[in-house]
Amino acid sequence: MIPQISRLRSFANSFRFVKDPISAINGNLQQLGPTYGMYLGGLKAGILSIEPEIIQQILQKNHRNYPKSPMHFEKLAYFLGNGLLTSTGDYWLRQRRLIQPGFHRQKLAALTDIMQDTIEQQLDRFEQRIDGEVDAYTEMMEMAFRVVAASLFSTALTEEELQKLSYAITTLQEFIVRQIRQPYLNPWFRISGQVRKHERLTGQADSVIKNTIRKRQANQEKGDDLLQMLMDARYEDTGEPMGERQLLDESKIIFVAGHETSANALSWTWYLLALHPEVTQKIRDEIRAVLEDRRPTFSDLPKLAYTSQVIEESMRLYPPAWITDRLALETDEIKGVKIPAGTIAVPYIYGAHHNPATWSDPETFDPDRFSPENRKKIPAYAYLPFGGGPRLCIGNNFAIMEMQLILVEMIRRYNFELVPGQEIQMKALVTLRPYPGVRMKFSRRP
Numbered sequence: 001m002i003p004q005i006s007r008l009r010s011f012a013n014s015f016r017f018v019k020d021p022i023s024a025i026n027g028n029l030q031q032l033g034p035t036y037g038m039y040l041g042g043l044k045a046g047i048l049s050i051e052p053e054i055i056q057q058i059l060q061k062n063h064r065n066y067p068k069s070p071m072h073f074e075k076l077a078y079f080l081g082n083g084l085l086t087s088t089g090d091y092w093l094r095q096r097r098l099i100q101p102g103f104h105r106q107k108l109a110a111l112t113d114i115m116q117d118t119i120e121q122q123l124d125r126f127e128q129r130i131d132g133e134v135d136a137y138t139e140m141m142e143m144a145f146r147v148v149a150a151s152l153f154s155t156a157l158t159e160e161e162l163q164k165l166s167y168a169i170t171t172l173q174e175f176i177v178r179q180i181r182q183p184y185l186n187p188w189f190r191i192s193g194q195v196r197k198h199e200r201l202t203g204q205a206d207s208v209i210k211n212t213i214r215k216r217q218a219n220q221e222k223g224d225d226l227l228q229m230l231m232d233a234r235y236e237d238t239g240e241p242m243g244e245r246q247l248l249d250e251s252k253i254i255f256v257a258g259h260e261t262s263a264n265a266l267s268w269t270w271y272l273l274a275l276h277p278e279v280t281q282k283i284r285d286e287i288r289a290v291l292e293d294r295r296p297t298f299s300d301l302p303k304l305a306y307t308s309q310v311i312e313e314s315m316r317l318y319p320p321a322w323i324t325d326r327l328a329l330e331t332d333e334i335k336g337v338k339i340p341a342g343t344i345a346v347p348y349i350y351g352a353h354h355n356p357a358t359w360s361d362p363e364t365f366d367p368d369r370f371s372p373e374n375r376k377k378i379p380a381y382a383y384l385p386f387g388g389g390p391r392l393c394i395g396n397n398f399a400i401m402e403m404q405l406i407l408v409e410m411i412r413r414y415n416f417e418l419v420p421g422q423e424i425q426m427k428a429l430v431t432l433r434p435y436p437g438v439r440m441k442f443s444r445r446p
């Protein structure tokens with residue numbers, strides 16, 4: 001029997017949970033151990049775990065028994081459509097098989113120049129603002145949005161369209177989070193016209209993306225971007241391409257899944273680098289040794305190994321996707337832990353990354369944990385910033401590449417420091433963000 005939090009106590013805790021879920025869960029883990037039972041929101045039976053073997057069983061070994069629980073995805077799907085992140089079962093599998101090859105490392109090589117051009121343009125604009133303080137979180141949100149937009153649509157979008165799309169997607173995401181976290185307000189959202197207002201925003205995002213798809217189809221010119229990959233992909237069974245609705249939905253999902261996560265990882269990385277100038281110096285040394293003064297090419301990226309270790313360690317301490325959940329269809333048993341049918345199984349990624357049974361001194365920032373010899377010692381499913389099993393993040397290589405390119409270009413161009421006296425907290429919504437932001441000063445290096 002695993003330790004259990006009663007329904008009543010779970011309900012009483014649920015207010016504290018909404019306010020600061022990470023502290024609430026960490027407190028429970030300390031009291032009850034690495035796997036415990038509770039009731040989500042006081043209602044639905046759940047089991048939370050930070051044990052690698054249990055997480056691996058749920059996400060990988062017995063994944064057929066654990067589809068994604070619909071809880072979080074219904075609202076997302078209502079506004080953003082039916083894409084990889086929001087679908088399950090046969091529909092998901094067919095889409096995943098179709099899209100997966102487009103995210104293969106070698107395919108991503110073609111995106112290096114588009115990403116790099118976008119980063120440089122964005123930094124040229126950024127430089128006009130760096131006399132004063134900047135918020136690294138806001139800057140990285142904008143940067144990551146632009147990189148995803150350019151990777152999807154090359155230069156097809158005008159500045160006005162980009163801004164419209166960015167506003168629509170960010171506002172929709174915020175609204176969806178509010179609906180998930182405060183479900184009791186949903187009737188009010190409907191009556192007060194907020195749902196309708198956000199439906200209109202979905203319509204605006206759709207029309208920008210549909211226009212782009214139609215233009216691409218009409219002028220027959222091929223782009224070297226993700227949209228082209230989505231348009232050229234053919235289903236194995238029918239040999240047919242995706243229809244417009246699916247192209248639209250998958251593009252929106254890529255925006256949503258692919259920009260806030262990377263932006264969070266980057267913001268936390270700036271925060272950690274500013275606190276650890278010796279680590280920044282090692283990155284500078286690596287950049288000099290590998291690249292001297294030239295732009296990185298795709299084949300340079302694996303050689304920037306220390307830079308990757310820093311990103312990995314930053315995502316260990318602050319995993320942007322800090323928790324996930326699945327629904328147990330049938331009763332399962334792992335290491336003597338019984339997971340009854342109908343239970344929500346909760347791999348707690350943040351907790352796995354801070355588990356003292358896996359990591360010595362877990363709260364210390366130490367990129368050497370991911371050195372080639374040390375990484376071999378990390379047990380499977382003890383580190384999972386991109387999830388695992390068949391629903392592993394499809395954009396993991398994209399994200400690492402993007403973050404390496406952004407860090408290299410910025411560390412090369414700027415000196416930077418934190419504005420003193422700020423208190424930065426973890427805010428765990430759908431993703432884990434630094435709150436209220438990361439105020440920093442950047443200055444051009446001579």
Ligand code: HEM
Binds near residue numbers: 262319321385394
């Ligand atoms: C640091 C950046 C990122 C992190 C930490 C991250 C994390 C994750 C995680 C943990 C999952 C699995 C969720 C679960 O199992 O419940 C996931 C799924 C997904 N991610 Fe990412 N992601 C990142 C960047 C990206 C990027 C850049 C893209 C696209 C360009 C992307 C697209 C997706 C998609 C489409 C899925 C759903 C895959 C499926 O279910 O088949 N992600 N991501």
